[in-house]
Amino acid sequence: MKNKSPRISIITIVLNNRLFLEHTVRSVNAQIFDNYEYIIIDGGSTDGTIEFLKNSKVGIDRWVSESDKGIYDAMNKGAKLAKGEWLIFLNAGDRFASPEVLSNIFKSDHLDAHDFIFGNWFTCNLLKSPNYLIPGKANYERGFILHQSVIYRKKLHETYGYYLVTPKLIISDYIFFLSIPKKRTFHFDGPISINDNTGISTAPWSYKQKLAIDFVFGRLTAFRMLLLFVKFYIPRFDRYIINKLSGILGRD
Numbered sequence: 001m002k003n004k005s006p007r008i009s010i011i012t013i014v015l016n017n018r019l020f021l022e023h024t025v026r027s028v029n030a031q032i033f034d035n036y037e038y039i040i041i042d043g044g045s046t047d048g049t050i051e052f053l054k055n056s057k058v059g060i061d062r063w064v065s066e067s068d069k070g071i072y073d074a075m076n077k078g079a080k081l082a083k084g085e086w087l088i089f090l091n092a093g094d095r096f097a098s099p100e101v102l103s104n105i106f107k108s109d110h111l112d113a114h115d116f117i118f119g120n121w122f123t124c125n126l127l128k129s130p131n132y133l134i135p136g137k138a139n140y141e142r143g144f145i146l147h148q149s150v151i152y153r154k155k156l157h158e159t160y161g162y163y164l165v166t167p168k169l170i171i172s173d174y175i176f177f178l179s180i181p182k183k184r185t186f187h188f189d190g191p192i193s194i195n196d197n198t199g200i201s202t203a204p205w206s207y208k209q210k211l212a213i214d215f216v217f218g219r220l221t222a223f224r225m226l227l228l229f230v231k232f233y234i235p236r237f238d239r240y241i242i243n244k245l246s247g248i249l250g251r252d
Contacts, residue, residue, distance in 0.1 A: 008036045008102065008151065009084030013074045013091045015043035018052050020093035020126060020196065027095035029059040033102035037061040039081055041074045072163040072172040079157055088151045089173075093126050093196035101192055105151065108188070115156055116177070116185040119192035121149040126196040133194060140185055147173040149192035156180060 010028055014021045021040070028038050042049055042065035053063045062081065068074045075089055090096070105117060118140065122133035138144055150173075160179040163172040 007084045008033075008086040008088060008106070009078075009082035009154070010036055010038050011075070011078035011082060011087060011089050012038075012040045012094075013043075013071055013078065013089065014040060014045065014049060015074075015092075016045045016047040016049065017092040018045070018047050018049040021049060021052065023126065023130075024090055024092055024094055025056065025059060028090065030099045031096060031102050032099050033106060035106075036102065037082070037084055039063065039078050041068075041078045041081075042066075043068050043074055069165050070167075072169075073165045075173075076162040076165065079154065079162060082154055085153060085155075086151050087154050088192075089147050090193060091148070093198075094148045095194040097122060097191035097194055101190075104190065105188055105192075108186075110186045114184055114186040115153040116180045117151045117188050118145050118177075118185060119149045119188035119190055121146050121191055122194045123197040124194060125198060127198075134197075135191070138187060140182060140187065143174070143178075145174065145177055146193070146195065147177075148195050150177065151192070152180070 012021065012024055012028075025038075025040075028036075038059060038061050040053060040060055040063040042053065042063065044065055044067045050065050053060065053065070064077065064081070068077065071091075078089070079087060096102070105119075111117075118138050120138050121136045123136060124130055124133050136144070136146070138146075138149060160176060163176055165172070
């Protein structure tokens with residue numbers, strides 16, 4: 001397999017999250033596909049993460065611990081250090097969906113024609129219920145893409161640049177993904193990752209940023225964006241309108 005399959009760099013970003021990191025490291029080590037390197041970029045942890053990295057005898061090829069400007073600065077460091085043809089970011093608390101995931105992806109006949117592979121995922125609360133998995137379905141047209149379930153060629157950074165590093169911007173990965181021509185993408189019809197759902201990217205302002213970028217890229221009309229904003233604040237907006245109309249008509 002080592003001689004026939006593309007080499008992939010698996011990169012994990014972590015900061016003061018030793019417990020979650022251990023879950024991720026075990027998941028990577030469980031892969032039956034062995035033609036990979038594993039890189040961990042630590043932001044200068046003080047919770048025992050560095051001691052864990054120092055004492056890890058197998059499964060981690062390189063690790064760096066130093067302060068950074070945030071998650072996307074750390075991801076850029078990892079991408080620049082990577083020697084693999086392909087990259088995937090599986091950050092602390094994320095896991096592969098199964099030990100066979102990478103093996104199944106890299107035996108695909110579609111790799112030569114594509115530079116960007118995206119797949120489905122599961123989410124869970126890793127601390128409270130790690131085995132209660134909520135499925136997520138990837139959809140490129142609707143912008144349903146998670147970086148933990150994306151594998152792409154490193155060379156794309158040469159064409160489209162690295163992740164934007166700007167305070168309060170938490171969708172730099174999504175902006176990068178939208179730069180890739182759709183014809184170069186391939187949907188792997190299966191789950192790639194299991195992701196903890198308590199991270200910062202699940203915050204409401206992250207969703208608002210995504211809507212704004214979809215509008216800038218022409219993926220949303222102004223009217224559609226307004227409807228989605230309203231639906232965000234009033235999830236059952238349709239029921240809200242019906243109740244309001246019923247109240248008005250009832251008074252008549």
